């Protein structure tokens with residue numbers, strides 16, 4: 001492993017060929033959470049793409065805007081002040097280095113521990129009271145959305161009880177993480193015909209990720225045929241993706257979607273993501289209600305603690321589920 005002492009420059013970041021503007025995701029499933037058809041639409045989107053856009057989710061625009069403004073204010077602080085909130089492991093401020101295994105991206109971020117519906121008391125960053133208040137208000141709201149979506153997933157899959165999936169993130173000791181990412185404009189690449197990797201391709205290890213971003217695009221997902229498509233940004237919506245653990249719980253019916261972020265050469269992108277994970281001791285195996293007669297699990301048995309340990313020892317782009325396949 002190469003450990004760099006100083007802040008890495010743009011030449012340490014993997015470059016990508018400019019995305020073709022024709023690659024915008026035209027088939028994006030858009031789910032209205034207030035509609036009676038939401039459960040079926042969610043299950044369908046999770047089976048086809050592992051990804052969908054969620055509208056009419058009920059989180060006030062103010063709650064989202066307040067957190068965005070506080071995050072922008074934090075990321076505008078002098079570098080030395082931000083570094084005092086780091087390093088990001090286990091929780092805090094990080095810049096360009098992602099994880100502990102050599103991955104780099106054109107971003108800075110805050111990685112935070114969530115306890116119940118708010119920041120963990122043990123997590124002292126950020127210290128600014130207004131930022132913490134905005135984070136707690138937003139986390140409580142987005143977590144409720146995640147729970148409603150997971151209840152709708154169970155209904156869409158036709159399984160009981162309704163909290164068969166959501167109970168895993170509401171249970172005591174559930175492992176929830178919150179992340180605020182800032183992708184500054186990468187001016188150095190202007191006119192070069194290529195773009196910088198903001199966040200390299202990966203799947204999320206948890207059950208569910210709920211993302212909200214400002215009006216700057218950059219997020220891309222891989223379709224099942226391997227084609228990368230750009231997700232048009234929408235600051236009023238959430239984007240939900242299936243994580244590895246939910247793929248296993250559904251025995252492969254829901255797909256953990258590969259995604260990445262391409263940095264913009266002109267505009268900054270701010271995204272905030274709630275990752276809903278279960279308790280460390282939670283067994284991750286297909287729900288018996290979902291296994292047909294004679295159907296076997298596609299995966300070896302493991303706990304979330306075991307999976308998380310393996311995931312955090314892997315590189316971002318690794319196929320983390322491969323070693324757990326039967």
Ligand SMILES: C=C1C[C@]23C[C@@]1(O)CC[C@H]2[C@@]12CC[C@H](O)[C@@](C)(C(=O)O1)[C@H]2[C@@H]3C(=O)O
Pocket residue numbers: 098099100101103111177179202203204205206275311312313314315316
């Ligand atoms: C390279 C890594 C960063 C990551 C931990 C890992 O070793 C592999 C999974 C990565 C990921 C992706 C989704 C989330 O952003 C994240 C917080 C997570 O739980 O798994 C990150 C991890 C990270 O940034 O620490």
Ligand SMILES: O=C(O)CCC(=O)C(=O)O
Pocket residue numbers: 179181199204211213219259260261271273
């Ligand atoms: O910042 C984004 O838009 C997505 C980042 C992401 O996929 C992650 O943090 O796991």
Ligand SMILES: [Fe+2]
Pocket residue numbers: 202203204209259
């Ligand atoms: Fe992700």
